[in-house]
Amino acid sequence: MSEPADGQKHIYLVDGSGFIFRAYHALPPMTRKDGTPVNAVYGFSNMLFKLLQDLGENEKPTHLAVIFDAARKNFRNDIYADYKAHRPPAPEDLVPQFSLIRDAVVAFGVPSIELEGYEADDLIATYAAEARKRGWKVTIVSSDKDLMQLIDDDTELFDSMKNVRIGYDGVEAKFGVTPDKVVDVQSLAGDSVDNVPGVPGIGIKTAAQLINEYGDLDTLLARAGEIKQPKRRESLIEHAEMARISRELVRLAKDAPVEVGLDDFTVHEPEAGPLQAFLDAQQFRSLKVKVNHHYGHDLAATDPVSDAVTVEKTEYVCVTDMDALKGWIKAATEAGQVAVDTETTGLNTSKADLVGVSLSIEPGKACYIPVGHGVMGGDLLAEKPKQIDKAEALAALKPLLEDPAVLKIGQNLKYDMSILAREGIDLHPIDDTMLMSYALDAGLHGHGMDELSSLHLDITPIPFKDVAGTGKKQITFDQVPLDKATDYAAEDADITGRLYRILKPRLAPEQVTTVYETLERPLVPVLSAMERAGIKVDVAELNRLSNEFATGIQKLDEEIQKLAGRPFNVASPKQLGEILFEDMGLKGGKKSSKTGAWTTDAEVLEGLANEGHELPAKVLQFRQFAKLKSTYTDALVAQVNDRTGRVHTSYHLAAxxxxxxxxxxxxxxxxxxxxxxxxxxxxxxxxxxxxxxxxxxxxxxxxxxxxxxxxxDALKEAFEKGTDIHAMTASEVFGVPVEGMDPMVRRQAKAINFGIIYGISAFGLARQLGISRGDAQGYIDAYFERFPGIRHYMTETVDGAKEKGYVSTLxxxxxxxxxxxxxxxxxxxxxxxxxxxxxxxxxxxxxxxxxxxxxxxxxxxxxxxxxxxxxxxxxxxxxxxxxxxxxxxxxxxxxxxxxxxxxxxxxxxxxxxxxxxxxxxxxxx
Missing domain, CATH: 3.30.70.370 (Alpha-Beta Plaits)
Incomplete structure (x- = not known):
């Protein structure tokens, strides 16, 4: 890499410790043939190479170094013993990878620095300060917010995973202050991750407001007695010393006693020999190919740790004897992970029977193990085909599917878990590609396998209708010939495994690992157990209700016909529209642009009913009775499971x-x-x-x-005291006392309270309360005037969503x-x-x-x-x-x-x- 044309030297300081943990959490378990875990090594090597590759084509820095943490304990623990006390020890399979990652840096020809008693951030701060003294430009490669305190006119933060560069504006967006005041804000807000105490009750936003108002931490603490808010004032006075201690914890040392100077960080290409030896030792074939292409080294491919998701030819086999099955089980056990899918006779897990199991260990290769084909007989399968006895096959598979050392990967695994649970198999541990996609891209597209396969792999899976037919001629999977069944079922497992290799590495860099690990994956066995438990229904009571609703429907039909003045089909939206807007001449009707018929949906009918029109009000009741009868009283009886005598709903996690x-x-x-x-x-x-x-x-x-x-605050205080929140809102907005309040006034406040959550309009509130749009707008205006923080939240949320394309939960x-x-x-x-x-x-x-x-x-x-x-x-x-x-x-x-x-x-x-x-x-x- 040549020196910049303007002569200014440019150093890149890479947060190596940040790279390590990102790499580890982004990739599934991966081992060399000798059993050594290398997923973090592989991820780190890829990240470092990508950085070097991009810099060689674009930035062309003159100097570069990777900075590591030396140990968990450092000088901050002498200041505050509990600093980072909550952090768990490094995962057991990550520990042996630390030294290999240092080897990777050496192999790529990049200097690496670490120093006992100091964190990587301190060394970065020290080198950045020295570089700035020399007039160099500095880029810090990290996503760590603590490093934002170092940003200035010629120092930026670069998140290489997101390809985002952060300067002054980015710091102000994150902390609400300029970089030179970040330390003061962090001193007040603290940091739960690093166990920096801060001042109780003060978050980032409040801290920024205070620092912007008073200038700096020392001035704020000296004048804390002037603060009007009692809780805030008392907390600052009481915890002033803790704020000062927190400042010492978050402020980065710029004078670490480093022994290696900036001049030793000159950028140069890696030597082919050491780099080839390292990649060979780790068995990183695909990375070697990319490195060879970039540097022009003659790095011949060796045995891979499989990281490919595309294959030229697939190999799907039907397993019909125990020896072959044992071979697949052994291979899956040694691999430590396997994609799993089940085939059954239906979609309802409480009624469907297991027909077969498919497995895939590497891209392009999968097997199908039939266990229930031809059991019930049928036209296509006049004779039961050769297959392993179901009990024997499941007995052989059970140890694998329950092995805690083998990760089972699936698409919507709740279904497979429930099916296998009925066979006495507790499927665990698991990873679910549907839920990974949901955590990553909720709202952007569906998360079914066919859609994900098309989107990420450009593969259209075999449609179910191609193997089972459609309509009245459709057969259940146990009647599908084994050759067709194998291609269909094995492909499902293969594609699931390939999706996993694409989606799992995205979780950490896109910051949804915690969502997936704490809200998605652990809910799968819980919902599976709930679905299997089901709930008992009183069939006699349902039949009685069904008759009651039928009587109500007939009575309402007669009353509606009488009000209409002529017979018509009440269940026909077209005929109803003609009665309302042509025969009766009611106002407010509108025609569908597609059909030309009058619109008679619930919104239209509710609006007419609120105006006092009896016929639309009765139609709404008619429709409700009809829905209750068809959807619940009739349907629930039909859905009672013959085996359990209960109904078993199916929950959708990603809908x-x-x-x-x-x-x-x-x-x-x-x-x-x-x-x-x-x-x-x-x-x-x-x-x-x-x-x-x-x-x-x-x-x-x-x-x-x-x-x-x-x-x-008013709402929080009301909830804290257990106050009637709707009566309190009515009192605040309409200026009426809670005692002796008109129930209608409380109802109006309740409608606003809940309506605000859904961004209700004046039109919507007017329709709901049966009042004029002007009055409804007045209520909403009064509400926002009393609670301005809610309008601020709404405006800020919409603006942020437009900028990012998404909103986030807490x-x-x-x-x-x-x-x-x-x-x-x-x-x-x-x-x-x-x-x-x-x-x-x-x-x-x-x-x-x-x-x-x-x-x-x-x-x-x-x-x-x-x-x-x-x-x-x-x-x-x-x-x-x-x-x-x-x-x-x-x-x-x-x-x-x-x-x-x-x-x-x-x-x-x-x-x-x-x-x-x-x-x-x-x-x-």
Missing amino acids: TTTGRLSSNDPNLQNIPIRTEEGRKIRKAFIAEKGNVLIAADYSQIELRILAHIAGI FGRKCHIKALTDKNPMKRGFGERAAINAPIQGTAADVIRRAMIHMPAALEDAGLTDVRMLLQVHDELVFEAPEGLAEKAVPVIRETMANACAPALELTVPLIVDCGIGKDWEEAH
């Missing part, structure tokens, strides 16, 4: 943008519980004899999260919103409302996910293993418990749900959980 679960067969998320008829449906969900149901529901969780996110879940950039103003407005709501609804969804994940262990620790979690519906969990254990279970359930955020997040409002016990779901409320 919504915000992290909320959805369900089907039956869909329990849409039971209209606000109506008397809807509540009757809940009454049909009952406990088994000798048991009761426990319903545990978060109270107003989304409003509580809004109060926390937007920092609304737990880091990314919710992408494509409608924000839509050319259609209506769709764009929908996107803005979605952006406002998603962090709130998404955080609430994350909270209940965490509660569900923690619940099994909490119940087990309390000796309540007979208490089973059955259902999750929005903000509610439903349990079944023996009558004698219910009272003991309630406080465990309530505490687990109330503390679901800990320790990842400390909300500034309490989470309240309402619990009830009853023989049926409605009674439990």
Whole structure:
């Protein structure tokens, strides 16, 4: 690399320790043939090579060095003994890779520096300061926010994984202050990751406001008594010394006693011999190919650690004898990971039978193990084909599928886990490509295998209809001939394995590893157990309700026909539109641009009903009765499982943008519980004899999260005191006393409270409350005037979403919103409302996910293993418990749900959980 044309020298200082952990967490386990783990070495080597490659083509720095941490303990531990005390030790399989990573740096011809008693950041700060004294330009390659304090006119931070360069503006966007004040802000806010205490109750935003107002930390602490907010003032006075200590912890040393000088960091190309020897020793074939192409070295390929996801030819085999099966099991065990897929007779896990299992260990190679083909006979399979006995095959597979040392990779593994659980196999540990995609790209596209395969691999998998047919001629998979079944099933496992090799490395650099590891993957076995448990329904009660709804439908039909003045089909939207807007001449009708018929959806009918028109109001009731009958009372009876006598809903983890679960067969998320008829449906969900149901529901969780996110002190105080939040809002907005409040006024405030969460418009609020749009706008204006922080939150959230394309929950879940950039103003407005709501609804969804994940262990620790979690519906969990254990279970359930955020997040409002016990779901409320 030549020196820059302007003569100014340019040094790149690489945060080697940051590279190590990014590489380790980004890649799945990977070993050399001798068993040495090398995933971090491989990832680090790729990252370093990519940096060198890019710099050789673009920046052309004159000097470069990689800086490492020498040890966990350093001079900061003498200042504050608990510094970084919460950090766990390095993972066991990472420790032997540290020395190999140092070897990688040497092999690539790059100087590396570390120094006992100092962190890598201190050495970077020291070298950066010296380089600036000499007039050099400095680029620090890291994503560590602590290094932002070093930025100046000729010093920048470069996140090479995201290809983002951060200067003054980036620092101000992150900390709200200029780089020279970052240390003061961090001293106040502290750092939970490094266990820097800071000042309790002061976050980054507040710290930035204070430092900008008072100039620096010392001035602020000296004048702390002038601060108007009592809690803030008291905290600063009480913890002033801790703030000063925190400053010593976060301030980087610029005078570390380094022995190697800047002049020793001159950039030069690596020598071919040492680099080839290193890559050969680690068995990094594909990296050698890339290095050879870039430097022109003659680096012949050797045995690989497989890192390819594309293959020229696939090899799919059908395994029909035990010797072949044992060979695959042995290979998977040695590899330490295997892609797994099951084939069954249907999609309902409580009814489907296992037909076969497919495995893939490396790209392009997979096998299918049939165990249930031709069992029931059929036209295509007149005779049962040769296959391993099901019991023998599963007995051989069970140790592999339960081996804690072998990672099982799948696509929507909850399904396979449930199927295998019925066969006595506990599938673990797992990784799920569907959930990886969901954590990475929620809102951008679907996460089914066909779509992911097309998107990431440019492969269109064999359609199910090509092997099983369609319509009335469609057969179940047990009747598919083995040659077709093998190609179809083995391809599924192969593609899943290839998707894993693409998606897993993205998690860490795109900062969603924690979301995947704490909110997605651990929920899989929990939901699988819930689905298998199911819930009992009272068939007699459902039949009675079905008859009741049928009678109600007939009566309403007669009343509607009478109001219309002529017979028509009430269930026909077209005929209804003609009655309303032509025969009756009602105003406000609009025709569909596609069909030319009058629109008669729920929004139109509700608007007419609110204006006092009786016919549309009765049609709404007619439709509700019809839906309750068809969707629930009739369908639930048909969905009772013959084997268990219960209904088993199926939960979808990756169906919504915000992290909320959805369900089907039956869909329990849409039971209209606000109506008397809807509540009757809940009454049909009952406990088994000798048991009761426990319903545990978060109270107003989304409003509580809004109060926390937007920092609304009045709302937070109300929640802290247990005040009626809607009455308080009505009092604040409308200026009326809580005592003796008109229930209608409280209802209006409740509508605003919940409407604000969804970005409600004046039109929407007017329609909901049956008031004029002008009055509704007045209510909204008064609300924002009383709670300006909410409008600030909404504006800031929408602006941020437009800039990034997504919003985030408090737990880091990314919710992408494509409608924000839509050319259609209506769709764009929908996107803005979605952006406002998603962090709130998404955080609430994350909270209940965490509660569900923690619940099994909490119940087990309390000796309540007979208490089973059955259902999750929005903000509610439903349990079944023996009558004698219910009272003991309630406080465990309530505490687990109330503390679901800990320790990842400390909300500034309490989470309240309402619990009830009853023989049926409605009674439990």
